[in-house]
Amino acid sequence: MSTPIVVEGLTKRFGSFRAVTDVTFTAPAGAITALLGPSGSGKSTVLRMIAGLEEPTAGRIVMGDEELTVKSVQERRVGFVFQHYALFRHMTVADNVGFGLRVRKEDKAVREARVRELLELVHLEPFADRYPEQLSGGQRQRVALARALAPAPKVLLLDEPFGALDAKVRQDLRRWLDELHRELGVTSLLVTHDQEEALELANQIVVMHEGRVEQVGSPGEIYDQPATPFVAGFVGAANVLHGEVVGGQIHLGSIRIPGAAHLDEGAAAAAFVRPHDVRVTSGNGDVAAVVERVASLGWLSRVSLKLPGGETLVAHVPNDDLHGVGEGDTIQVDLRNPKAFLAPESTTERADVPAGA
Amino acid sequence: MSVVATPKVRRRGWLLAACLVWVGVLLLVPLVGIVITALEPGLHVVTETVRTPDVIHALELTAVITVISVVVTALFGVVVAWVLVRQRFWGRALLNATVDLPFALSPVTVGLAALVLFGPGGWLAPFFESRGIQIIFALPSMILVTVFICVPFTIREVVPVLEEIGLDEEDASRTLGASVWQTFFRVTLPNIRWALAYGIALTTARAIGEIGAVLIVSGLLQGKTETATLFIFRAYEERQVPAAYVVALLLAAVSVTLLVVIEFLRHRQERERSRT
Amino acid sequence: MGSAAQALGGRGGLRSSPRTTAVLRHLALRGAAVVYLGLIVALPVVAVVTKGFGDGFGTFRNAMATPAAWAAIRLTLWTSTVAAGLNAVMGTLLAWVLVRYRFPGRRLLSTLVDLPLAIPTLVTGVMILALYGPNSLFGRFLDDLGIRVLFTPIAIVIALCTVTLPLVVRNVQPVLQELDPAEEEAAATLGAGPRATFRRVVLPAIRSAVVAGTLLTFSRCLGEIGSVILVAGNIPKKTLTAPVFIFQLTSQFKPSQAAAVATLLFAISFVLVLVTSRLIARDEASA
Numbered sequence: 035m036s037t038p039i040v041v042e043g044l045t046k047r048f049g050s051f052r053a054v055t056d057v058t059f060t061a062p063a064g065a066i067t068a069l070l071g072p073s074g075s076g077k078s079t080v081l082r083m084i085a086g087l088e089e090p091t092a093g094r095i096v097m098g099d100e101e102l103t104v105k106s107v108q109e110r111r112v113g114f115v116f117q118h119y120a121l122f123r124h125m126t127v128a129d130n131v132g133f134g135l136r137v138r139k140e141d142k143a144v145r146e147a148r149v150r151e152l153l154e155l156v157h158l159e160p161f162a163d164r165y166p167e168q169l170s171g172g173q174r175q176r177v178a179l180a181r182a183l184a185p186a187p188k189v190l191l192l193d194e195p196f197g198a199l200d201a202k203v204r205q206d207l208r209r210w211l212d213e214l215h216r217e218l219g220v221t222s223l224l225v226t227h228d229q230e231e232a233l234e235l236a237n238q239i240v241v242m243h244e245g246r247v248e249q250v251g252s253p254g255e256i257y258d259q260p261a262t263p264f265v266a267g268f269v270g271a272a273n274v275l276h277g278e279v280v281g282g283q284i285h286l287g288s289i290r291i292p293g294a295a296h297l298d299e300g301a302a303a304a305a306f307v308r309p310h311d312v313r314v315t316s317g318n319g320d321v322a323a324v325v326e327r328v329a330s331l332g333w334l335s336r337v338s339l340k341l342p343g344g345e346t347l348v349a350h351v352p353n354d355d356l357h358g359v360g361e362g363d364t365i366q367v368d369l370r371n372p373k374a375f376l377a378p379e380s381t382t383e384r385a386d387v388p389a390g391a
Numbered sequence: 392m393s394v395v396a397t398p399k400v401r402r403r404g405w406l407l408a409a410c411l412v413w414v415g416v417l418l419l420v421p422l423v424g425i426v427i428t429a430l431e432p433g434l435h436v437v438t439e440t441v442r443t444p445d446v447i448h449a450l451e452l453t454a455v456i457t458v459i460s461v462v463v464t465a466l467f468g469v470v471v472a473w474v475l476v477r478q479r480f481w482g483r484a485l486l487n488a489t490v491d492l493p494f495a496l497s498p499v500t501v502g503l504a505a506l507v508l509f510g511p512g513g514w515l516a517p518f519f520e521s522r523g524i525q526i527i528f529a530l531p532s533m534i535l536v537t538v539f540i541c542v543p544f545t546i547r548e549v550v551p552v553l554e555e556i557g558l559d560e561e562d563a564s565r566t567l568g569a570s571v572w573q574t575f576f577r578v579t580l581p582n583i584r585w586a587l588a589y590g591i592a593l594t595t596a597r598a599i600g601e602i603g604a605v606l607i608v609s610g611l612l613q614g615k616t617e618t619a620t621l622f623i624f625r626a627y628e629e630r631q632v633p634a635a636y637v638v639a640l641l642l643a644a645v646s647v648t649l650l651v652v653i654e655f656l657r658h659r660q661e662r663e664r665s666r667t
Numbered sequence: 668m669g670s671a672a673q674a675l676g677g678r679g680g681l682r683s684s685p686r687t688t689a690v691l692r693h694l695a696l697r698g699a700a701v702v703y704l705g706l707i708v709a710l711p712v713v714a715v716v717t718k719g720f721g722d723g724f725g726t727f728r729n730a731m732a733t734p735a736a737w738a739a740i741r742l743t744l745w746t747s748t749v750a751a752g753l754n755a756v757m758g759t760l761l762a763w764v765l766v767r768y769r770f771p772g773r774r775l776l777s778t779l780v781d782l783p784l785a786i787p788t789l790v791t792g793v794m795i796l797a798l799y800g801p802n803s804l805f806g807r808f809l810d811d812l813g814i815r816v817l818f819t820p821i822a823i824v825i826a827l828c829t830v831t832l833p834l835v836v837r838n839v840q841p842v843l844q845e846l847d848p849a850e851e852e853a854a855a856t857l858g859a860g861p862r863a864t865f866r867r868v869v870l871p872a873i874r875s876a877v878v879a880g881t882l883l884t885f886s887r888c889l890g891e892i893g894s895v896i897l898v899a900g901n902i903p904k905k906t907l908t909a910p911v912f913i914f915q916l917t918s919q920f921k922p923s924q925a926a927a928v929a930t931l932l933f934a935i936s937f938v939l940v941l942v943t944s945r946l947i948a949r950d951e952a953s954a
Contacts, residue, residue, distance in 0.1 A: 087562050089686055107565040114566040120559035124581040134567035137577070178563075185568060296821030403768065404684045410764045413778070417829045418782050421794035424804060428797040467703045474700040482701075490755050492712060494883075495936040498889025499913045502927040504711030506922055507718045511945060514714060539707055571692065593784065600787025601894040603910065620789045620893070621884045627793070627897060637794040646786040653785060654778045 036221045037188045038063040039084065039100030044093035046079050046245075051345055053079045057093070061238070066215055066222045068236035070229060072268065075159045076245040077225045081191050084223065086110050097189060113182030113220075117194040119174040121166040127177050128153070128162040138371065140169075152180040155214070172203040173278060183218070190222040196231070228270050232252045241265050244294035263375040266306040272349045274311065275305045276377055284374055287343040294374040301376040311370040312339070312349035314356070319366035323347060340366065409601050422643065428622030429640035432633055440637040445614050449622040449638070453505035456530075456596040456618065460537045464585065464594050472583075474548075476553040490546050493539055498603025501539050505608045507531045533618070536604035541597050548660075551587040553579075555664070585663050589656040598633030599642065677725035691902025711934075719930035721923055730927030738904040739912040740931065746908070748821055750827035755881040759873070765836070766843040781837075783830050788893025791829050795822060795898045818900030823908060826894035831884040838880030842873050875950035884945045886936045 040063040046054040052074040061067035069077040074098075078155055082088040084095055086107035095102040102110055122130050128149050129136075153159045156176040166174055175195055182190060196204040212235055215222060226232050231252045232239050241248040241256060241264075249261040260266035277286035282295040284305050285287040291305045313319075323339035326346075335356060339347040349367065353389060420503070430437070440446055475487055493501070508515050508527040519526050526532045564574040580587075602620040609616040611625065619642055626635035694828065720727050765777055783791065799806045799816040816822050846869065854864045890911040899906040901915075906914055909932055916925035 058624040085566055086685075087566070104684050107562075108568045108570060109685075110566075111568065112566060114563065116559050116563060118559060122560055122564070122578055122581075133569070133577075135566070137564075137567060137569040138571050181567070365483075406760060407764055407768060407770065410757070410761050413761070414776060414779055416827070417832060420804075421791070421798045421829070422782070424798040425794045427791075428803065463771055467699070470696055471700040471704065474697050478697060480697065486700065486704060492708050493797040493939070495886060495933065495940055497892065497910045497932055499714055499892055499910045499917075500890065500933060501711060503718075503803065503917055503922065503929050504715045505924050506917060507714040507926065508711060510922070518795050535707070539711060541707055542704070550768065557844070569765070571689075600785075600789070600893070602787065602789045602896075603890075603914070606914055607894075620787055623789055623793065624897070628797075633841070636793065636899065639790045642790050643794075646782070646790070649776060650782055650785040651887050653781060657781075 036064040036219055039189055039221060039223065040096040040212055041080070041084065042094045043097070044080060044083060044097070045081060045091045046076070046088060047091045052245055054083070054090075057242070057247050059247060059250050061221060061223055062323075063098075063221050064219045065237035066224055066235055067240060068232035069223065069225045069237045069240050069242060070227070070236075070269070071242035071248075072227055074240040074244070077242045078193055080242070081193050081223060081225045083313070084189075085112050085114050085191050087114075088290060088390055094221040108269070111185065111187050113185070113190045114186035115175070115178050115182050115190070115192040115195045119166070119171075119178045119198075119199045121177055121181070123166050126165060126298075126307045127158065127169070130177055131181045131184050131224050139184065148184055152184050153221050157275055168334070170203075171199045172207055174201065175207060176210075179214075183220070186296070188221065190220045192222065192224045194225055194226075194227070197226075208295075211235065224252040232291070239269075241269065243268070258371075260306070260373055263304055263306070263377075266373050266375065271309050272306040275308065275345060275347075276320060277303060277305065278302045279374075283344070284372075287341070287347070289341070289343075289369075291369060291372050293372050297374060297376060304377045305369075306375070307347075307369045308371065309336075309348045311352040311372075312351075313368045314349070314351055314359070314372055315366050315368050317366065320366045321369070322364055323365060323367050325361055325363045327361060328356070330357065339365075404513055422647075425636065425640055425643060429633075429636040436446075437631050437637050437640075440634045441633070441641070445617070446622060446634070446638060448614055449617050449619045450641075452530075452533075452617065453599055453619040456534055456537050456601075457595055458535050460541050460592050460598045461591055463538050464541045465545050465591055466620065468542070468590065469549060469583070472546050472549035474552055490543050493542050498536075498540060498601065499607060502604035502607025504539075505536050505604070509608075527608055528612065529616060530609040530610050533605050536608055537598050537601050540601060540604060541594045544593040544597065545587060548586040548590035548593075549583050552663075554582050556582050571611065583654060585660045589653065589660050592649060592653045592656055596646060596653070599649075601647065710760035715926050716930050716933070718923060721926075725889040726923055727927045727930070730924040731931070733924075735907065735912065735922075736928055739907050739909045739928070742820065742823075743889055743909040744904075744909065745934075746823045746827060747885050749824050750831060750888050751881050751885040753824075753828055754831055754835050754884050755877060758832070758880060758884075759839055759877055761836045762839035762843055762873075766840060780833050781831050788830050788891065789897070792826060793899040795826055795829070795894070799825075799898075815899055818902070818906060819875045819904060820899075822900075823895055823906065823912040826898055827888045827891055829878065830891060830894050831887050834884045834887065835880035838872055838883065839876045840874040843869075846872055875947055879943050879947055882939050886939050889932055889936055 036164045042058050044054055044057040045052075057076070057080055059067075068111070069080060079088060083090045084102070086105065090103070093103075097110075106114070122133065125133070126181060131152055132145050132149045134266060135148060140148075149162075150159070153162055156179060158171055158173060158176055158180070161169065161173065161177075166177070169177065179195075181240045193360070196207050199207065208231055213311070216237075233256075236253060237255055238250065239256045240250050243264045249265045251254060251259075251261075256265060257270050258267065275286050275289070275291065276286070277284040279285075279287070279294045279297045279301045280300055281299070282292070284291040284294045284303050286305075293305070294303055297303050321341060323341050325337060325338050327338040329336045330340075330353065331350075332348050337349045337351050337356075337359075341347060347367070451590055458651060471486075471490065475483065475490075505527065507513055509519065509532055513527070516527075524531070526535075543651070560576050560578050564578045565571075569577065582635065600620065601618070602624065605618055605621060606624070611617065611621060613625065617625065623635045623638050623642075626632070626638070719730070761780060765780075766771065796817070797803055799822065800811070801807075801810070805816070816825070849871075850868050851864050854868050859867065890910055892908075892914065895908055896911050896914070899908065899911065901907045901911050907915075909928055913925045913928050913932075916922075916928070
């Protein structure tokens with residue numbers, strides 16, 4: 035019933051502006067694939083091209099064994115959920131949900147039964163005769179989802195569906211979408227800039243940046259094995275330390291960070307270390323750091339550290355490991371699981387690299 | 392102990408009074424005045440006047456011109472509004488400016504333009520004369536000038552609404568399988584209906600009241616190319632004052648009814664705008 | 668490999684891609700809009716302006732050579748100025764009263780203000796005749812005072828004020844409604860009295876709307892004929908306005924002269940429109 039989506043070499047130019055460049059990936063059947071990236075990364079454009087709302091400059095889109103690229107929006111039969119709901123303001127909730135069936139001249143009884151079925155699915159049965167303006171944001175988005183699902187599309191496309199909602203509502207709907215997806219198993223493509231959302235919901239994540247694909251992989255792969263500096267920095271918090279590659283390590287002052295064996299000797303490199311990978315040790319660690327600030331976040335604390343060379347590090351330390359460390363104290367820390375990359379061109383601050391050691 | 396009016400209330404009273412006097416003297420009193428003056432000879436003058444063939448013809452002609460003008464400007468108005476809002480092309484600003492041109496012209500200038508185009512020796516005169524089609528001093532030119540004058544109303548009302556509601560609903564409609572026409576009739580039109588209705592009401596009022604341009608292009612042929620307003624004009628000039636007043640009263644009554652409709656639609660439109 | 672290329676190349680059928688149909692439809696609509704506006708609006712304007720300049724500036728100068736022509740223009744200009752000025756003030760006051768005050772009959776007043784939008788201008792003229800005529804209510808009263816209204820410029824100004832009454836009001840009202848009360852409240856907490864607040868906070872905010880409405884009113888007055896033609900008396904050089912003059916010229920089969928005067932009026936309106944849009948744009952930019 036559900037089909038995979040294959041996108042090949044998708045490119046979109048608006049005049050001289052390249053919004054999307056050579057995007058290729060496969061969204062597996064029945065899974066949720068997230069298109070994750072900051073604003074302007076082109077992810078919404080990719081989604082709209084798959085829906086047929088934008089015309090690609092180059093590339094193909096294939097759904098199952100159907101070539102979608104030449105088909106009109108109407109012919110593609112995809113379900114689309116918009117960030118700002120796009121509910122038909124002059125129709126009741128029931129009429130909104132039944133719209134897709136109505137324009138396909140579906141039999142009235144069939145249509146009404148399906149509408150009822152979907153309203154039950156989204157728990158909005160009592161609101162059938164209300165108008166969109168009478169509903170809250172979260173309710174409207176559920177109606178939008180029901181409306182998109184009513185014509186039984188093979189693919190569900192969601193464009194930042196929770197972007198316009200309050201944080202609490204967002205979390206509730208996220209959980210609810212997860213359950214819904216488990217129940218229905220429709221191939222889904224979710225565009226979001228919220229990495230937490232992507233990591234929580236998706237079976238596969240496509241990270242995009244400035245119109246290009248940075249990495250495609252499972253949430254675990256994206257988080258633990260970022261392929262590019264952008265992914266390392268964008269997904270999950272990360273400390274960035276800049277230094278020079280010497281003998282397979284990154285040298286930064288007196289700090290030695292391993293894991294740079296794949297980089298050229300002498301190159302300027304950046305090491306990404308997750309806050310929870312900055313571990314406090316009792317003995318000698320990788321580096322000595324001065325505690326600037328300790329903020330308790332419940333069962334762990336956010337510790338701001340200053341390194342001898344002036345760089346700042348943020349560590350997430352379980353309170354049990356803190357042992358009464360306070361501001362001004364010097365502690366030893368280990369830098370675990372560093373990811374080393376060639377330094378990206380667009381860096382804000384470069385740490386001073388003293389010549390020699 | 393007397394209650395002294397605070398300065399705020401005193402000022403409020405003065406402002407309000409000034410406004411009421413202004414509106415009263417310019418509008419309310421004249422309106423009452425015409426009712427009294429028209430009905431002074433007695434109610435029978437109304438029924439008598441309305442039965443005269445000239446008056447009947449004038450009212451019919453006004454109705455025909457108005458209906459055609461409304462239909463043409465509404466239909467094309469929606470098309471122009473759509474093109475202006477949803478399309479980007481070289482010359483769009485020029486097209487936009489053209490829409491407002493009728494507001495910058497005196498109606499007599501419009502009539503004059505028709506004369507230059509269709510009158511004796513006019514630019515397009517040979518084309519129509521050779522086919523035996525009478526434009527000037529006949530119904531077609533009267534319709535054309537009225538349409539010219541009414542062009543901006545529907546467009547200016549529909550454009551802001553189209554801009555405000557944006558493309559989302561229409562995109563959603565297409566993803567759900569609706570063709571372009573289905574999308575227009577089921578989604579776009581309901582969204583612009585109050586603005587369009589308001590524009591149509593304004594067009595109707597303006598078309599009924601047109602005088603300046605038709606004065607020039609109609610040829611003032613009594614009983615043939617005389618609209619209600621032209622009838623009033625001629626009747627007054629020929630000292631048929633009671634008849635003129637009666638027809639004027641009739642038009643005033645129609646206008647007041649239209650006014651109520653216009654107010655209702657404006658109210659509806661504002662309520663629409665406040666809904667998200 | 669674009670979809671258009673696919674459609675034209677390898678499909679082997681006459682079915683055009685959805686893209687081509689969409690483009691064709693777009694162009695068809697655009698074409699319809701251009702033809703409609705081009706034929707109905709642009710063509711007539713071009714016709715009049717061309718006629719006015721006929722064989723060059725000479726025609727124009729000759730046409731305007733008569734003293735009656737210049738007198739008519741002058742009369743139109745000053746009566747329009749007075750009417751626009753009066754309505755600028757009263758229109759703003761009305762807008763203020765309608766937005767800020769609550770009183771019984773407010774809705775009725777608002778409706779009444781719109782009456783000139785609905786009523787034929789000629790009927791307005793007839794109403795003025797009925798009210799100021801020799802045997803009528805005001806007419807008799809004013810006659811006793813020795814004041815003549817009909818067939819004098821006063822009648823013209825009254826007519827112009829009446830037909831343009833709603834214009835400034837409707838321009839200013841929405842702006843007043845949108846004003847954030849917080850700004851005036853802030854001024855009050857800083858010690859400004861109601862008059863100072865009005866002058867320093869409200870007036871600058873509505874200024875461009877008032878100006879735009881006034882210019883619109885002025886432009887409308889320039890071309891007004893229906894309400895004026897019956898009440899002015901149309902005495903050359905005394906109460907003959909430019910639009911009525913144009914009408915007379917066409918009745919006398921002098922279309923070139925008529926076109927010259929008409930073009931002059933149009934030019935003035937046109938310049939006004941440019942000034943207005945420049946003002947609005949500038950005010951919006953600084954907002």
